Amino acid sequence: MPKILQNARETILKEGYILLEEKGYNNFSMRELANRCEIGLGTVYNYFDNKMSLVIEIFNTTWIEIIEELRSIKDKDIKLEEKIKFIYKSLEKFLKYHKEVFFHITKEEMVVKAEKTNSDKCTKYDVMEELYVIVDEIIEVHKDNKDITINMETRKLTSFLISNMITLSMKNTEYTIDDFLYMLVNKL
Incomplete structure (x- = not known):
């Protein structure tokens, strides 16, 4: 039985x-x-249905937990560098186990977005959008506080920060998050 x-x-x-x-x-x-x-x-x-559908469900559940953690940091009264380091540590921890799926899903989303420009199909859920919104909000707060003085669109700066944090989390560079923060603080 x-x-x-x-x-x-x-x-x-x-x-x-x-x-x-x-x-x-x-x-x-x-x-x-x-x-x-x-x-x-x-x-x-x-x-x-298949391995990917199972892994995507696991990925999404874990990603939502990470996003919730990151939401909690955006309104804290701490330095910008500490917030960026917290985001980096969260991404690093997440990507340690989900790197392959993360890149598969984000690559697939880029293809869907490219196809979307030529049609009016519904877009699928954008995994990165919530992260971008959180970082946008953090940047805006710190621009208002004059912690960030660089004259750059918020979304461009967000994209720069996130892409560099992801690159650093892959450990395929000689730079660390502390090196990145040093350069960032001295230029912003």
Whole structure:
């Protein structure tokens, strides 16, 4: 008689998160996930069409948690550098386990946006938009306080900050977040 699993979806997501952290996206196996959950592979596919749909759900849940953390920092009465460092540490922690999926999803979004310019289809959820809005708001507060004096559009500055934080979090550069903050503070 097959095992009846209460809250199968939640169990799959929980074990999937652990497996994703351990193995990464490329080595993530739906069969191994089913074994860990002690359910049949077909049961996993009853809840998720494929590996990517499962991993995107895990990604989105974790990303929402990160965004909530970042919302809490924007109104705190701390220096701009501390806020940027907090955002960086959150991104770094997130990307440590979700880098492959993050780049797959954001690359896919760029393709959808490019196609959108030639049609009037609905756009799909933009993963980065909430992060951009939070950083925009932080920049505006610090522009108002005269902590930022550079004459640059807020969204351009946001894009510059986020893209550099993502690059630094990949650890493929000789620079650190402290180097970046030093350059930033001395130029802003």
